[in-house]
Amino acid sequence: MRNDDEIWRLVDDRRPEYAALSDRVWGMPELCYNEHRSVAEHIAMLEAEGFAITKDVAGIPTAVMGEFGEGGPVIAILGEYDALPGLSQEAGVAEHRPIPGDGNGHGCGHNLLGSASLLAAAAVKDFLKSNNLPGRVRYYGCPAEEGGAAKGFMVRAGAFDDVDIAISWHPAAFSGVNEPISLANTRIDFSFIGRAAHAASSPHLGRSALDAIELMNVGVNYMREHMPSDARIHYAYLDAGGIAPNVVQSRTKVRYLIRARNLDELNTLVKRVRKIADGAALMTETTVSTQVISAVSNLLGNSPLEQLMHDNFERLGPPPFTEADKEFAAEIQKTLRDEDILSAYRRQGVVPETGKPLCDAIVPLGAKGAGMNGSTDVGDVSWKVPTVQARGATYAIGTPGHSWQVVAQGKTDAAHTGMVHVAKVMAGTAVDALRNPDIIAKAKADHRARTGGKPYQSPLPPDAKPALGMSLAE
Ligand SMILES: Nc1ccc(C(=O)N[C@@H](CCC(=O)O)C(=O)O)cc1
Numbered sequence: 207m208r209n210d211d212e213i214w215r216l217v218d219d220r221r222p223e224y225a226a227l228s229d230r231v232w233g234m235p236e237l238c239y240n241e242h243r244s245v246a247e248h249i250a251m252l253e254a255e256g257f258a259i260t261k262d263v264a265g266i267p268t269a270v271m272g273e274f275g276e277g278g279p280v281i282a283i284l285g286e287y288d289a290l291p292g293l294s295q296e297a298g299v300a301e302h303r304p305i306p307g308d309g310n311g312h313g314c315g316h317n318l319l320g321s322a323s324l325l326a327a328a329a330v331k332d333f334l335k336s337n338n339l340p341g342r343v344r345y346y347g348c349p350a351e352e353g354g355a356a357k358g359f360m361v362r363a364g365a366f367d368d369v370d371i372a373i374s375w376h377p378a379a380f381s382g383v384n385e386p387i388s389l390a391n392t393r394i395d396f397s398f399i400g401r402a403a404h405a406a407s408s409p410h411l412g413r414s415a416l417d418a419i420e421l422m423n424v425g426v427n428y429m430r431e432h433m434p435s436d437a438r439i440h441y442a443y444l445d446a447g448g449i450a451p452n453v454v455q456s457r458t459k460v461r462y463l464i465r466a467r468n469l470d471e472l473n474t475l476v477k478r479v480r481k482i483a484d485g486a487a488l489m490t491e492t493t494v495s496t497q498v499i500s501a502v503s504n505l506l507g508n509s510p511l512e513q514l515m516h517d518n519f520e521r522l523g524p525p526p527f528t529e530a531d532k533e534f535a536a537e538i539q540k541t542l543r544d545e546d547i548l549s550a551y552r553r554q555g556v557v558p559e560t561g562k563p564l565c566d567a568i569v570p571l572g573a574k575g576a577g578m579n580g581s582t583d584v585g586d587v588s589w590k591v592p593t594v595q596a597r598g599a600t601y602a603i604g605t606p607g608h609s610w611q612v613v614a615q616g617k618t619d620a621a622h623t624g625m626v627h628v629a630k631v632m633a634g635t636a637v638d639a640l641r642n643p644d645i646i647a648k649a650k651a652d653h654r655a656r657t658g659g660k661p662y663q664s665p666l667p668p669d670a671k672p673a674l675g676m677s678l679a680e
Pocket residue numbers: 314351352353354355376391502579580581582583607
């Protein structure tokens with residue numbers, strides 16, 4: 207029997223337990239640093255599997271690490287389990303049907319992300335055991351990917367200092383090695399303080415903190431034409447100053463999310479946004495203070511690991527979706543526009559096909575897609591240690607990210623099949639690296655060449671802390 211067969215069987219055997227874990231986490235969608243029940247599910251599974259468990263990684267109550275093995279290289283497999291606000295949705299239906307409750311939903315598929323990564327780590331554990339191999343496999347349960355930069359705080363606290371390589375994945379419409387392109391970003395809250403006054407009888411005595419935000423937004427809107435074209439700036443009002451139009455708003459808060467190709471471009475933009483905020487405060491005779499909520503680096507690729515993971519994809523073939531899987535995916539596609547589907551192909555750099563609801567091929571390594579204009583805190587792990595990510599098909603082609611359609615497809619057989627499939631790819635990649643130290647040496651050399659040997663620098667200001675217990679709308 208080939209060893210890669212053994213590792214894949216170790217993954218397959220666990221499908222029922224890990225599909226159930228994913229479904230339970232789907233059913234308790236928790237946000238940014240509030241994933242207490244979800245991490246408890248992951249801890250219970252780590253205990254059942256016999257991992258040595260470290261809780262509260264980096265002082266974060268919803269972060270966990272499980273380790274198995276002795277000596278040898280350290281392979282980290284990264285999982286996530288946070289959900290998104292406003293995306294509550296019934297499972298298995300092809301229409302928008304929110305569930306009564308808190309409104310949260312697994313609109314980025316992190317229920318699958320965490321379960322597949324833990325599944326892969328568990329299979330590698332048993333492989334190490336049965337083959338009596340030196341080496342350590344770790345599962346990192348990472349919270350708050352959606353806006354909390356938890357992995358950045360974990361890296362900064364030293365949680366990856368002795369890791370040799372890191373492996374992760376993300377649910378997607380296509381299967382293949384993830385193109386290692388994402389935007390660096392930071393979230394900064396700007397709080398303005400003015401002076402309240404009767405808006406009709408003494409408006410001249412008031413100084414509007416709401417005007418300050420509006421002028422800041424206008425300033426940033428004018429700046430947009432004069433920034434790198436792939437940079438992004440978004441904002442959300444956290445506090446517009448109250449509901450009374452006849453009171454001059456004295457306190458307001460706006461959250462800015464600023465993104466750029468790399469940290470240098472990001473830092474330049476952040477300085478300009480800060481100047482605009484100061485300008486708005488000057489114009490309105492208000493004061494402004496700021497708090498950095500999160501910051502993440504762009505992704506750094508690693509050619510040897512990408513090749514290794516791609517070889518695993520090729521050996522395994524595409525996920526074995528059934529006719530029933532395709533039928534439901536086709537129902538989901540009826541809720542999408544042709545433009546959604548075409549743009550999904552374009553983003554992958556793959557020639558569009560019609561009448562194909564689910565991925566049935568492996569995206570070629572190096573296919574030139576549009577690049578990811580989103581961000582991920584895996585970026586910070588990737589600057590610290592050689593890192594590779596898969597994308598694993600779990601939903602219909604064209605499904606937009608962060609949508610009710612992702613949530614609706616989060617518990618399907620297709621989702622479970624995609625989860626098991628990508629767990630095999632990750633476990634196979636880990637086992638190949640464990641059995642062949644040369645691969646790890648090559649991955650490290652590639653990493654050194656890309657970073658120029660410069661030690662990792664956190665984009666987080668030294669006084670920034672994980673935004674624990676903070677609701678996203680605070
Ligand atoms: N493979 C993926 C990784 C991240 C995301 C994503 O949507 N991330 C969020 C949060 C990123 C952050 O702020 O760190 C975003 O870009 O807005 C999507 C696909």
